[in-house]
Amino acid sequence: MFLRGIPRIPRGSGQRIDPAGRCEVLLTRELLRSLPKAELHVHxxxxxxxxxxxxxxxxxxxxxxxxxxxxxxxxxxxxxxxxxxxxxxxxxxxxxxxxxxxxxx
Known part of the structure; x- marks a missing residue:
């Protein structure tokens, strides 16, 4: 699966499953800081x-x-x-x- 190695979303972070079965997550500064980053422009x-x-x-x-x-x-x-x-x-x-x-x- 392509998400291997990405930190798990912490419980209680506002995630829920919508009626279509998709996971919805409340984006917080804490969550965004915990996710891996990539350089957008590097020569x-x-x-x-x-x-x-x-x-x-x-x-x-x-x-x-x-x-x-x-x-x-x-x-x-x-x-x-x-x-x-x-x-x-x-x-x-x-x-x-x-x-x-x-x-x-």
Whole structure:
């Protein structure tokens, strides 16, 4: 069943069975906070782990600005200044790593 692993709705949360046999649940903040969440907008190239970046770079012969995971993480992190140019420059580090089907797996 596709709901496996999803937390059970707590008893007393306002759930009931309607006349058609469907379960109705009162949505509360507590219930919504307890449910699993998913990212709605994540760029693949912006979510690579530094260790994966280093592995891909080695496989593909791509030179990165840093060779240690911690330093590489700092190199690809955007400062938060709101500078679009700085933000877009970081994609220049990750995009070359994701140009083959194998790298995308």
């Amino acid at each position: 693949l190239d912006g979510s690579l782990r530094p260790s994966t970046m280093l592995e891909l770079a080695g496989d593909l012969g791509v030179r990165l600005p840093e060779s240690e995971p911690e330093a590489l993480a700092a190199a690809v992190k955007v400062s938060g200044s709101g500078d679009l140019v700085e933000y877009l420059e970081k994609f220049g580090i990750t995009l070359p790593l994701m140009q083959t089907p194998g790298a995308l797996e």
